[in-house]
């Protein structure tokens with residue numbers, strides 16, 4: 668797929684992987700719709716693009732479902748269609764279950780799961796009508812495995828896999844592609860905005876992310892996977908290995924989690 672005349676809508680485009688994807692699609696000549704809550708940060712991303720005039724800043728909170736249809740209508744008014752929706756907006760977690768308030772668990776699901784499926788619902792009818800369209804979802808390796816301190820985050824990403832596997836099967840005859848992207852650690856702001864058990868931001872970087880893959884490299888791999896219409900792509904060795912250990916040697920995976928993680932988190 669050439670992206671030169673395509674319309675790409677990215678949620679969570681104000682920082683990290685979403686911002687890197689916006690820059691990557693800008694370079695390839697696409698028209699990019701950038702969504703997120705922080706309009707000033709969306710503007711910063713557009714300001715460094717090669718073709719800022721092609722792009723559309725569309726501030727949006729993925730948990731405000733009442734605003735999504737209008738947001739989609741404004742994209743259609745401007746471009747006439749959405750070729751590729753990248754559901755990227757997300758928040759993570761830094762709390763063990765016993766310390767986590769139920770509202771925090773619900774909030775993570777609202778952003779990562781319900782927000783994602785709400786935007787997807789908005790774009791699908793128009794894609795189905797044209798019998799063409801691509802939905803990408805930035806999940807995580809946590810869509811396959813779970814670790815302590817990330818219960819609701821892992822649950823939200825697992826839920827996305829269940830949902831979008833069904834969507835792929837249902838809409839394949841209609842010409843709609845679905846790509847699930849599962850990165851390991853990427854160097855972004857995600858730890859800063861991760862929720863603690865009481866709902867406050869974690870507000871500091873973790874070494875795992877400081878040493879993570881640069882967001883631009885991750886974005887390049889995502890763009891290639893979408894171009895090749897891959898169903899699922901896992902990004903970031905050696906952490907991808909955990910998914911295979913869990914799949915083929917689950918007892919070993921659980922043994923390592925019990926031995927290594929609790930000591931680290933406490």
Ligand SMILES: NC(=O)c1ccc[n+]([C@@H]2O[C@H](COP(=O)([O-])OP(=O)(O)OC[C@H]3O[C@@H](n4cnc5c(N)ncnc54)[C@H](OP(=O)(O)O)[C@@H]3O)[C@@H](O)[C@H]2O)c1
Nearest residue numbers: 679681682683684703704705728729756757852853855857
């Ligand atoms: N970094 C990693 O190691 C890693 C690994 C695996 C998967 N991921 C996934 O990658 C995606 C992007 O994360 P990132 O690492 O790039 O983190 P990030 O830099 O913190 O970016 C998160 C993006 O999500 C947006 N967002 C958060 N809540 C939102 C809401 N309610 N409505 C609209 N947008 C919202 C933020 O924009 P505003 O604050 O402006 O709204 C921001 O643009 C997430 O889905 C994350 O789970 C990240």
